[in-house]
Amino acid sequence: MTARSIAIIYKREFKTFFTSPGAYIIISLFLIITGWFFFASFFLEGRADMRNFFALLPIIFAFSIPAVAMRLFSEEFKSGSFEILKTLPVTELDIIAGKYLASLLFALIMLAPTLVYPVFISTLGDLDWGPVVGGYIGAVFLAGAFSAIGVFASSTTKNQVVAFIISASICFFLTVINQSLVFLPSFLTGFLQYLSTSYHFSNVAKGIIDSRDIIYFLTLIFLTLYATYLINKERS
Amino acid sequence: MVQIKELTRYYGQTCAVDNLNFEIPKGQILGLLGPNGAGKTTTLRILTGYLQPTSGTIYVDGIDVKEDPLAVKKMIGYLPESSPIYPDMIVFDYLLFIAEMRGIEKDRQINRIKELAEICSLKEVMHKTVMNLSKGYKQRVGLALALMSDPDILVLDEPTSGLDPNQIVEIRSIIKEIGKTKTIIFSTHILSEAEATCDRVVIINNGAIAADGSTEVLKTSEGGTSLVSLTLQNADKDDIAAVLKGFTGIKETSYNKSGDTLEVKLSCAEDIRAALYSEIKKKDWILLEFKQERKSLEHIFRELTKDN
Numbered sequence: 045m046t047a048r049s050i051a052i053i054y055k056r057e058f059k060t061f062f063t064s065p066g067a068y069i070i071i072s073l074f075l076i077i078t079g080w081f082f083f084a085s086f087f088l089e090g091r092a093d094m095r096n097f098f099a100l101l102p103i104i105f106a107f108s109i110p111a112v113a114m115r116l117f118s119e120e121f122k123s124g125s126f127e128i129l130k131t132l133p134v135t136e137l138d139i140i141a142g143k144y145l146a147s148l149l150f151a152l153i154m155l156a157p158t159l160v161y162p163v164f165i166s167t168l169g170d171l172d173w174g175p176v177v178g179g180y181i182g183a184v185f186l187a188g189a190f191s192a193i194g195v196f197a198s199s200t201t202k203n204q205v206v207a208f209i210i211s212a213s214i215c216f217f218l219t220v221i222n223q224s225l226v227f228l229p230s231f232l233t234g235f236l237q238y239l240s241t242s243y244h245f246s247n248v249a250k251g252i253i254d255s256r257d258i259i260y261f262l263t264l265i266f267l268t269l270y271a272t273y274l275i276n277k278e279r280s
Numbered sequence: 281m282v283q284i285k286e287l288t289r290y291y292g293q294t295c296a297v298d299n300l301n302f303e304i305p306k307g308q309i310l311g312l313l314g315p316n317g318a319g320k321t322t323t324l325r326i327l328t329g330y331l332q333p334t335s336g337t338i339y340v341d342g343i344d345v346k347e348d349p350l351a352v353k354k355m356i357g358y359l360p361e362s363s364p365i366y367p368d369m370i371v372f373d374y375l376l377f378i379a380e381m382r383g384i385e386k387d388r389q390i391n392r393i394k395e396l397a398e399i400c401s402l403k404e405v406m407h408k409t410v411m412n413l414s415k416g417y418k419q420r421v422g423l424a425l426a427l428m429s430d431p432d433i434l435v436l437d438e439p440t441s442g443l444d445p446n447q448i449v450e451i452r453s454i455i456k457e458i459g460k461t462k463t464i465i466f467s468t469h470i471l472s473e474a475e476a477t478c479d480r481v482v483i484i485n486n487g488a489i490a491a492d493g494s495t496e497v498l499k500t501s502e503g504g505t506s507l508v509s510l511t512l513q514n515a516d517k518d519d520i521a522a523v524l525k526g527f528t529g530i531k532e533t534s535y536n537k538s539g540d541t542l543e544v545k546l547s548c549a550e551d552i553r554a555a556l557y558s559e560i561k562k563k564d565w566i567l568l569e570f571k572q573e574r575k576s577l578e579h580i581f582r583e584l585t586k587d588n
Contacts, residue, residue, distance in 0.1 A: 048383075049381065052377070052380045052381055053381075056377050059373075060366070060368060060369070063368055063369075064368060123364050123366070123367060124360065124361075124362070124364030125364045125365060125366050127325070127330050127360040127364060128358070128360060128364060128365065128425065130329070130330050131328040131329055131330050131353060131356070131358045131360075132353065132378070132381045132382065133350055133353040133354045133381070133382065133383070134350075134353075134381065135350065280330065280331045280332045
C-alpha cells in the first residue's frame with residue numbers, strides 16, 4: 045500500500061466523476077433539495093441558526109452519497125476494466141482507498157456551496173458559530189461514513205442500481221433508527237441509538253465534539269472498508 | 281521464466297484448471313490453445329494476479345505469485361480478453377494513467393507514450409474517447425498499455441478476437457516484433473494464428489494439457505496417422521473400394537467424384553503409398569495426383585479436444 049498509487053487512483057476516479065453529467069445532476073439536486081427545505085422553514089421560524097439544515101442533512105446524504113459512490117466498483121466489474129486495474133502493480137487496499145477518497149472528496153465538494161448559508165445568515169442575525177462549525181465537522185464524518193458504505197455496496201455487485209439500493213438502504217436505516225426508537229423494545233434502545241449515525245451526527249452538530257462520536261464514525265468507516273477488502277479478496 | 285506448478289482452480293464445484301504443469305523459458309512465444317472454457321483465461325488470470333489459485337502456484341522468475349503478487353505484476357504486461365479499457369477516458373489520458381501507475385518517471389512519461397503510439401500506430405486516435413474507437417484501435421490501445429513499462433513478460437488473452445483480417449495481420453506482426461526480445465504468452469482458439477506466430481504451442485482441454493510442442497513437432501507426431509490423397513481418372517468408386525479392401529490399417533476413406541476424375545482421401549495407421557501405387561499400376565487408371573498430406577493443426581486440435 046503506497047500513498048502514490050492511492051493518489052493516482054483517487055485522481056483518476058475524481059476526474060471521471062466530472063466527465064459524466066451524472067455528477068452535475070447529483071450536485072444540483074443536492075443543493076436544490078437542501079436549499080429548498082432549509083429556507084422553506086427558515087424564514088417562518090425567524091431564528092438565525094442552521095439547526096434545521098443539519099437535521100435534514102443525514103437523510104439527504106443517505107440518498108445522494110450512494111448515488112455518487114454506486115459506480116465506483118460496479119462499473120468496473122461490468123465493463124471488465126477491473127481486470128486491468130487489478131493487474132497493475134497496486135494492491136487491493138490501494139484501489140479501495142483511492143476510490144473511497146474520491147467519493148469522499150466529491151461529497152465534500154457537493155457540500156461546499158452550502159457554506160454560503162451561514163455567511164448569509166450571519167448578516168441577518170446574531171449567528172452562533174459553534175454549532176455551525178460542529179455541524180460541518182459532523183458532516184465531514186457523516187460523508188466519510190456514507191461514502192464507505194457506498195464503496196462497500198458497489199463492490200458487492202456489477203449492477204449500479206442494485207449498488208445504489210443496497211447502500212441507500214443501509215444509510216437510510218442508520219439514519220432513521222434514532223427516530224424510530226420509541227417503537228422498539230427498551231432493552232435495545234441504548235444499543236440501537238449508539239448504532240445510529242444521525243444520533244452521533246446530531247451530537248457533533250450541537251457543537252460538542254466527543255471522542256465517542258469520533259470513534260463511532262472512524263470505526264464505521266474502517267469496518268465497512270475492511271468488509272469491502274474481504275469481498276474483493278473473496279472475488280479472486 | 282514462468283513455471284506453472286500443479287496449478288488447480290475451482291469455480292465452486294467446476295474445475296477450470298486441473299493440475300496444470302509446464303514451464304516457459306525466457307524469450308519464447310507461447311501459444312495457449314484450447315476450445316472455449318478449456319481454462320486458458322483462468323490460467324492467464326492467475327499468472328497476472330487477477331485470480332488466486334485453489335492449489336498449486338506459478339513462479340515468475342522464481343517469485344511465487346501467491347506470495348509477492350506486486351513484484352510479479354511489475355514484471356508482466358497484460359492485455360485481458362476484449363481489451364476492457366475505461367470507456368469514458370481519452371486515449372492519451374488513459375495511457376498517462378497507466379504510465380503513472382506503472383511508475384514511469386514524470387519526465388519520461390510523454391516520451392514513452394509517443395514511442396508506444398508509434399509502435400501500435402495510435403497517433404490518429406490519441407485525442408479520442410475510448411468508447412468511440414473501433415475494435416481494432418481498442419485492441420491496439422490495450423496492447424500499448426500492456427507494453428507501457430517494457431515488461432519482460434507479455435500476457436495477451438485472445439489479442440486478435442473480433443478483428444478483421446487486416447487488423448489481425450497487424451497485431452500479429454506487432455507480437456512477432458516484440459517477441460524477438462520478450463517472453464510472450466498468448467491464448468487463442470484460432471489455430472492458424474498459433475501456427476503463424478508461436479515458437480511453441482500448448483493445447484489445453486478441460487483444464488489439463490492435451491499436447492505440448494512446436495507446431496512442427498505436433499503435426500508429425502500426434503495421433504500417429506498419415507493422410508494420403510490421390511486423384512484418378514477413368515476410375516470407378518467401387519473398383520477402388522475393392523482394391524483398398526486389400527490393405528489393412530485404413531481408418532477412413534472419402535471419395536469425391538467430379539466429372540471423370542475421382543478424388544480419394546485416405547487416413548491410415550502406416551505409410552501405404554508404395555503398395556498402393558503398385559496396385560494402381562496394375563489397373564488402367566490414370567493417376568493425376570498422389571500425395572501425402574501433412575496433418576493440419578486443426579485436425580490435431582479436433583482430435584485432441586473432440587470429447588467436448
